[in-house]
Amino acid sequence: MKTKVAIIGGGPSGMLLSQLLHTRGIDSIVLERKTKDYVLGRIRAGVLEQGLVKLMEEAGCADRMHAEGFTHDGALISYGDEMFRLDFSELTGNFVMVYGQTEVTRDLYEAREKTGGAIEFEVNDVAIHDANGAAPHVTYTTQGKKRRIDCDFIAGCDGFHGVSRQAIPLEVRREYEKVYPFGWLGILSETPPVNNELIYANSERGFALCSMRNENLSRYYIQCSLSDSPDDWTDAAFWEELKRRIPKAQADTLVTGPAIEKSIAPLRSFVTEPMRWGRLFLCGDAAHIVPPTGAKGLNTAASDVHYLYNALRDCYENGSEAGIDSYSEKALKRVWKAERFSWWFSSMMHRFPDQSEFDLKMQIADLEFLRSNKAAQQAMAENYVGLPY
Ligand code: APR
């Protein structure tokens, strides 16, 4: 088989890239290890920056997002019994879209299937060949048969545990990592959200987040130990702990219900450089991971896709390789800003096991400064709604 762009990974990065390329008549083949149902069964964050909203519009997949998503022009930050609001629209003139990542991925699958997109599910043994040579190609097995795709370019959109990053030689790759000493226990419940905007809570018992998917589907998280497993937490225990971490007014009005999904996610900051090796380009989680605190995972994958899509367009439409030559440097500039914001927000909002009394004083001083200083609020809001591409 032959295609212009072989895309490894059918998550949001791979599907968004495939759909955008399609709008310019640039063909691609997506290779996905899992089934479509498995991919669409993943529950992930649900705050979209304006950049991603615009990309979904450019990809022709934004109708349901605009119909069912919620625009949020603010969020609340609580610490102890204090709580203050960040007014995104007043501070930046911008807002975020609350719409589940699962729904973003579903909309992209629907669009690709409508336009006859080539997606192969349940593929195995994907391997990248000659990425830095004259004949880049990808091999894989499907239904026990070995296949080969010859291509002009390979997009490694296969997430943190994929094969693409490993295709860049160790002597070329530089990796940066920070693992946090706690996780997030998250639940989904068919209950009305406790508040119409998100609440990020720093309590003496640890971090908590009150989020939502729609007016009758809520998403809550509490910081938990890395040694915890979801089975260690009954629904009642989760609700009890959440109530102890959020302000009393919200704890008293919290509507609880059975968890329809319960999982624990570890927190990690990770970046690999470069994000390009010959004709191989890494996108999204294949190249970088952020702690979920600032909801930057999907949004940083989106900016990678934006840069790569425009670079490939420039190559095919204008014969210019300037975009692909500058892709890694340009994408990494924005990746590191997202890493910094996610690390800073996580450090301010979580309780660390080895935290000294002084560290705690610094956290509270950070929160007090953010609460009282417009410039600090503006900096936070600019990062939260999304820095420019
Ligand atoms: N071959 C084919 N597909 C693979 C392989 C492989 N060897 N390894 C992984 N995959 C698939 C996974 O099954 C997954 O569907 O690649 C896809 C990668 O998707 P994500 O992990 O969602 O990564 P990405 O598309 O970059 O999206 C980033 O999604 O996971 C969240 O927190 C992340 O919000 C961020 C966003």
Ligand code: PHB
């Ligand atoms: C979510 O709704 O899952 C969510 C929202 C905001 C975050 C992280 C997760 O910062």
